[in-house]
Amino acid sequence: MPREFQSRASVRQKAAGEAEVENSVREQEVGLLSCPLDRRSFLKCAMASGAALNISALAPPLAAFPAVPVPQKQDDAQFTIEAKFYQKLENKKIKCKLCPRECNIGDRETGYCGVRENHGGTYYSLVHSRVCAAHIDPIEKKPLFHYLPGTLAFSIATAGCNVNCKFCQNWDISQARPEQVPAQYSPPKLVADLAKQRGCPTIAYTYSEPVVFSEYLMDVADAGHEAGVRSVVVSNGYMQKEALKTAYGKMDAVKIDLKAFSESYYKDVVTGELKPVLDSLVTLRKMGKWTEMVYLVVPTLNDSDGEFRGLARWVKANLGQDVPLHFTQFHPEYLLKNLPITPVPTLERAKAIADAEGLHYVYIGNVPGHPAENTYCPKCRRIVVERVGLTAKQMLISKGKCPFCGQPIPGIWHA
């Protein structure tokens, strides 16, 4: 998944003189991803990441964390529940119905995602409450630009992913099996309580691929809503329709990574398919879910004018002009280290094409300080949300409208 790295890159490039911030962030990330977590370090990292990102002005003061009993035992059983979204077959086989891959899985085998396993003809999720990464991030880091700007998201992930993008920035958790990464037992209520106590109005499911931990995501969302905390998901959208409606139906907003606008790219670079993702976007639209899209522009692989134009036309025709579309900068990583960072002019070309096709909210991401980070009123062209990197500097939208001309600006602007 590129999204987390994009934000890391933004932090790194944010400004000269912020090396300490960068180092601090990096240390915490490394600490979370590579060291066994006890409850204290888990909380410490989660609390500190917000401060490290220099977003304390937006966050409430950090209070001492209340004592919440956490089971000490860390065996696999506590993370294992029967999966939803599968079909039993003969000879103890099962067919997974979570994503379009529809893995046929024999007894004692896992699916492609590596986190769902057949035991004796019953299918189990191995990652319920098995959090391997947790941070407090600005919501802009997801990125969600039309959703509660300037607020924080309590962001969590488990191991696993149902695709294998060659550019994945978080491959050390997304391409790992659950037992290969340190994890913290984090039952839904604990996550909801933590989010609330840390002043996060939103829980975000992100970093790896939330599709594969749908059962956990649903339970956390329920616990969050009971506690008055919303949920958003950052996903590849490679999901079966019924699973998507059930799981993401509990979300308050969705960000979909559309990796490219060609099946060949999905096949060769993503190990997935484009059409089911497009179908998911349409389904989300019909469900009325606030949805934003990211398109990671990879030099030479998905950066042609034709692809940008085809994408923009499809979005306009199927989702409407008001869906935010973020063109973000690629950084070489994982199995795609042979390509350069996306040139900014390429991103600007993509935006220009999408603008010309009539999309109203086209952004450029991973380029801190670029004017295309701001939200402009499509009618009067004045800035209505000003951003620098991950920070929302000014939020001028009032009652969902441009303060200058009264044009409605779609999104979820206020808690």
Place this chain on the structure above:
Amino acid sequence: MNRGDSSRRDFLKKCATGAAVLGAAGKAWPEPVMRAEGMPLLAAAEQTAAPGKSKVVIARDAMLRGTTTTVDSSRVLSLLDRAMQSFFNVDHPAEPWKKLVRPGDTVGLKINTLGGRGLSTNVQLVEAICERLQEIGIKAQDIIIWDRDTDEMDRVGFRTSTADNRVQCFGTDRIGYEDELSTFGKVGSRLSKILTQRTNVMINLPILKDHEGAGVTIAMKNMYGVIHNPNKCHPNGCDPYVADVNMLPAVRSKMRITICDATTACYEGGPGFKPQYSWQENALMVSQDPVALDYTSWQIIEKKRAEKKLKTLEAAGRPPRYIATAADAKHQLGTNDPRRIDLIEVSA
């Protein structure tokens, strides 16, 4: 381990002692062992097979289990000796092992325990191999019995052992995978540190069995147990992933020989153990050409499927295409051409 003074029970007891040590004291792992590579792949095979051919030996013993359901340790040792001596054309049981390893080598025995009790590499076979290795001067602590998961190993009788002066026995979960990726073709994986850091020779000890996705899983697919992400290597009937995994430099350079445990085999419903689809082949299969061994084993499974009135794997929609891929110009891991396979069958 000397057969004269060490029974299977002793072997397991020693391993169990190791487990106790590990659990009680949290023993530090020894320093990684890396040595210069030994003999090149297939060097010995060139000496044993007819010119231009790959040799595959199938050794059978109909009385391997006597009157019981489990294999007899002494008959397994005898069967192993016959298979290895036939493969290397030698008369003494120790001679084959001298052609494979030398004192100072650290030898990994990559077993297969995914199928659970009933369809995993037999403890008796591994014990016999350990015995022969030690007879030619390999120190007990320089032998590591391993698979991906210690608990899975334990469930089928391989007791954890990390004590000094004992045969080592544990899974990759105890020491983890390399941080850096190893890549070939469509595969990008982190390799077990047992393979990369603890051993300089690998002996492959797979099972003969059917596989729901791949068609069959025998020698080459057993290498899925050395990578951190086998789940990413199952699309398209594991083709070309199986071949690509076997091309990873650490795998290819350290592999010396495959001894397939075909005492109990599976013709349908694999890779998990399903008694109704298993049969007692009572055989060991030996080759230094993993492609030839897989091709030959596949034919055995097809023969059994035909006996049971089942469709061929091709007709069932899951032919093991990866075997041909492993033999192609890009991989050249061995031959799948039966005309180039020197098949030797020996019986008790």
